Amino acid sequence: MITIENLCFSYGKTQILTNVSSQFEEWKIYGLLGRNGVGKTTLLSLLAGAQEAKEGMILFNGKPLFENQDAISAIGLFYQRNDLDREMDHSKVEDLFKKAKQFRKHFDLDYANELAQKFNLKTSKRMNKLSKGNEAVIQAILGLASRVPVTIFDEVYLGMDAPSRTLFYSELLDEQERFPRMFIVSTHLVSEMEHLFDEVKILENGQFSLDESYQTAVEKGNTLTGDAEAVSNVTKGLKVIREQVLGPTKAVSVFGELGEQVREQCVKQNIAISQMPLQDLFIALTAERG
Numbered sequence: 001m002i003t004i005e006n007l008c009f010s011y012g013k014t015q016i017l018t019n020v021s022s023q024f025e026e027w028k029i030y031g032l033l034g035r036n037g038v039g040k041t042t043l044l045s046l047l048a049g050a051q052e053a054k055e056g057m058i059l060f061n062g063k064p065l066f067e068n069q070d071a072i073s074a075i076g077l078f079y080q081r082n083d084l085d086r087e088m089d090h091s092k093v094e095d096l097f098k099k100a101k102q103f104r105k106h107f108d109l110d111y112a113n114e115l116a117q118k119f120n121l122k123t124s125k126r127m128n129k130l131s132k133g134n135e136a137v138i139q140a141i142l143g144l145a146s147r148v149p150v151t152i153f154d155e156v157y158l159g160m161d162a163p164s165r166t167l168f169y170s171e172l173l174d175e176q177e178r179f180p181r182m183f184i185v186s187t188h189l190v191s192e193m194e195h196l197f198d199e200v201k202i203l204e205n206g207q208f209s210l211d212e213s214y215q216t217a218v219e220k221g222n223t224l225t226g227d228a229e230a231v232s233n234v235t236k237g238l239k240v241i242r243e244q245v246l247g248p249t250k251a252v253s254v255f256g257e258l259g260e261q262v263r264e265q266c267v268k269q270n271i272a273i274s275q276m277p278l279q280d281l282f283i284a285l286t287a288e289r290g
């Protein structure tokens with residue numbers, strides 16, 4: 001398990017993370033969401049021990065994570081193009097897989113080759129001759145086949161075409177069933193990936209503005225649609241995150257638990273309640289404060 005306590009991080013005078021506290025538990029898939037530049041990659045690199053948290057704490061199974069040998073062998077960070085690839089620019093994909101096998105004791109070479117076939121990736125190709133999409137595919141394969149207890153994918157889908165992304169998502173779910181472990185996945189493709197998530201964390205203004213199970217998160221976002229005046233009355237005092245007026249009809253999205261009273265009012269006044277998809281909830285919540 002990874003625990004973050006009062007984590008602060010800055011690049012020079014620019015504060016990126018401010019007093020972040022949270023937890024990442026075993027056997028769960030976490031979706032890390034946030035607008036461009038909020039600090040997702042920064043947070044993931046801290047979680048992977050690639051840089052040190054100078055203020056606050058990051059613990060791996062109760063002990064400081066940075067330069068902790070147990071954490072180093074248990075956590076893998078996979079992103080579009082990493083140093084291992086660069087060092088191996090003139091090597092073949094099959095050599096990269098063999099190298100990964102030496103480096104990661106649970107790396108499954110047969111599974112990596114099986115995935116390469118599924119993704120139509122020729123393992124005899126040299127690394128510096130790969131398309132951008134295939135570079136991304138390699139990171140997905142390395143992450144899945146490494147079978148490390150904590151697998152972090154930082155926007156690894158970038159450059160992959162739609163069929164490859166779909167294959168990646170289904171392999172990730174299959175792997176999670178075969179060898180349960182923790183996955184932390186940062187993404188902007190919320191609607192495409194939300195079915196993967198057990199937990200959702202939205203990073204905004206240096207903190208998690210939402211940090212809960214996927215189910216709880218989506219149950220909190222509802223759109224009330226009906227007669228404009230009736231909807232305005234029912235939603236008074238609720239946390240409104242989006243409003244749309246369509247002639248005499250109004251659709252108001254609210255965040256938070258809807259009480260029995262509100263639900264009864266909606267039935268009486270013919271106001272439809274629909275749960276917001278995570279993508280819409282993410283846009284509305286993060287657009288709110290710009």
Ligand SMILES: Nc1ncnc2c1ncn2[C@@H]1O[C@H](COP(=O)(O)OP(=O)(O)OP(=O)(O)O)[C@@H](O)[C@H]1O
Pocket residue numbers: 011016034035036037038039040041042043
């Ligand atoms: N090494 C660095 N030195 C200085 N500033 C940096 C450095 N790395 C990132 N930043 C800045 O820190 C902020 C957070 O960057 P980060 O890459 O963590 O965001 P992100 O949420 O992953 O963004 P995106 O979704 O666009 O990939 C950005 O403003 C970025 O410009």
